[in-house]
Amino acid sequence: MTEAILLVGGKGTRLRPLTVNTPKPMVPAAGVPFLTHQLARARAAGVEHIVLATSYLAEVFEPYFGDGSALGLHLEYVTEREPLGTGGAIRNVASRLTSGPDEPVLIFNGDILTGLDIGALVDTHRTSGADVSLHLTRVADPRAFGLVPTDPTGRVTAFLEKPQTPEEIVTDQINAGAYVFRRSVIDTIEQGRPVSVERETFPGLLAAGAHLQGMVDSTYWLDLGTPGAFVRGSADLVLGRAPSPAVPGRRGDALVLPTAEVAADAKLTGGTVVGEGAVVGAGARISGSALLEGAVVEAGAVVTDSLIGAGARVGARTALSGVVVGDGATVGADNELRDGVRVWCDASLPAGAVRFSSDQ
Ligand code: GDD
Ligand code: MG
Numbered sequence: 001m002t003e004a005i006l007l008v009g010g011k012g013t014r015l016r017p018l019t020v021n022t023p024k025p026m027v028p029a030a031g032v033p034f035l036t037h038q039l040a041r042a043r044a045a046g047v048e049h050i051v052l053a054t055s056y057l058a059e060v061f062e063p064y065f066g067d068g069s070a071l072g073l074h075l076e077y078v079t080e081r082e083p084l085g086t087g088g089a090i091r092n093v094a095s096r097l098t099s100g101p102d103e104p105v106l107i108f109n110g111d112i113l114t115g116l117d118i119g120a121l122v123d124t125h126r127t128s129g130a131d132v133s134l135h136l137t138r139v140a141d142p143r144a145f146g147l148v149p150t151d152p153t154g155r156v157t158a159f160l161e162k163p164q165t166p167e168e169i170v171t172d173q174i175n176a177g178a179y180v181f182r183r184s185v186i187d188t189i190e191q192g193r194p195v196s197v198e199r200e201t202f203p204g205l206l207a208a209g210a211h212l213q214g215m216v217d218s219t220y221w222l223d224l225g226t227p228g229a230f231v232r233g234s235a236d237l238v239l240g241r242a243p244s245p246a247v248p249g250r251r252g253d254a255l256v257l258p259t260a261e262v263a264a265d266a267k268l269t270g271g272t273v274v275g276e277g278a279v280v281g282a283g284a285r286i287s288g289s290a291l292l293e294g295a296v297v298e299a300g301a302v303v304t305d306s307l308i309g310a311g312a313r314v315g316a317r318t319a320l321s322g323v324v325v326g327d328g329a330t331v332g333a334d335n336e337l338r339d340g341v342r343v344w345c346d347a348s349l350p351a352g353a354v355r356f357s358s359d360q
Contacts (some may be wrong), residue, residue, distance in 0.1 A: 002048075003050065004049070004051070004108060005019050005053055006042075006050055007110050008052055008061070025294075026064065029290070030237035031255055032210045032247075035061070037237065038112070041118065041244060041246075042069055049098065051097070051115075052075065053090065054077060054078065055083040058077065061077060086109075087201045088189070088193060088194045090107060091195065094187055102182060105181050107178070111218070111223060121178060124187050125180040125182075126312065129211065132179055132210070133212070134176075134178070134213070134214050134215070135215055136174065142173075143163060146159060147159070147168070148174060149173065161198040222356075230290075230307065231307045235272065235288045239251060239253075253271065254272045254273070257276045260275065260280075267284070268280070269286070269287045270289075277290045278295045279296045279297070285303070286303045288304060289306045298314060298315050301318045305322050306323040306325070307324045309330045314331050315330070315332040322338060323338065324344070326346070329344065332348075332352070333351040
């Protein structure tokens with residue numbers, strides 16, 4: 001049996017204001033807390049025991065996921081008193097692992113949506129005999145990630161977290177946030193202080209001559225660190241572009257959860273999710289967006305690539321594109337909001353207050 005550690009700590013505040021009291025992994029993507037997709041994918045790959053390493057708003061995970069049996073998993077929770085960083089968090093849960101010293105332990109960043117073949121990563125690890133194996137993906141702009149150049153055999157030659165200078169951008173291969181560690185390597189991370197696996201552990205292992213193996217592929221991959229990416233990921237789950245056994249319903253243009261009310265002539269496309277108790281009025285057009293629980297989009301509104309928070313309201317004929325409306329906020333009728341606008345939780349924008357077009 002393979003076991004896994006899921007990293008769901010850190011500050012996790014980048015989805016604010018939408019989620020003032022909700023850590024990112026618990027914000028619904030395609031109708032269920034995002035973390036559900038990662039847990040279900042790991043289970044489908046044969047993982048049975050997962051330790052959640054948490055620090056930020058940790059108390060919301062356990063009441064929802066419990067002992068994990070609903071997902072066929074044995075789940076444990078470990079909460080850091082102060083965030084220990086990625087490496088510190090891994091070391092901090094080592095005592096919960098049951099694997100022997102030479103056995104593989106999977107580790108996942110908690111904010112990644114991916115089609116990674118988890119079994120193939122474990123196979124790569126076994127056949128290469130590596131100390132640590134890393135899933136790598138290629139991106140157009142690698143600056144926000146960990147750069148991981150490899151030699152022709154896939155062996156990692158360096159690890160450069162968040163490169164600062166053009167000279168450091170030596171590859172478009174980045175750390176995709178899924179690893180297999182030989183169990184005994186986890187035990188070598190120093191205990192009881194913050195450690196970054198990316199800035200300290202990986203460079204240190206390389207300097208000491210350890211074998212780090214990369215597995216690069218071109219499967220679906222998205223870091224859900226921004227609201228825009230989160231909405232994109234939710235839509236891709238609904239469309240079936242991002243694979244997950246946990247999407248509650250059939251793949252298609254839209255997912256309408258039970259108890260939602262959608263007017264007969266409203267148009268839902270592009271992987272839109274209408275959450276429980278949400279209401280979509282007559283003639284509204286919603287594309288590539290997520291309406292959380294109890295959100296209301298009134299008649300004639302046009303909502304594109306946007307996140308509408310729990311209990312939020314979008315007025316009649318209002319047009320939103322690339323917008324986050326926080327939980328409980330109201331955008332009055334006949335507004336036009338675009339590209340990165342965030343309406344704070346519980347805020348209220350009067351009717352006809354903001355437009356981009358010049359008249360009316
Ligand atoms: N328990 C715990 N404690 N978890 C943490 C902590 C901590 O102190 N700090 C971060 N995490 C978790 C986050 O919740 C997230 O799931 C994961 O570790 C990675 O942290 P991020 O803050 O999201 O890092 P990043 O996105 O800037 O960069 C990381 O991911 C990239 C891929 O998306 C790095 O691993 C990069 O190398 C990588 O390319
Ligand atoms: Mg991240």
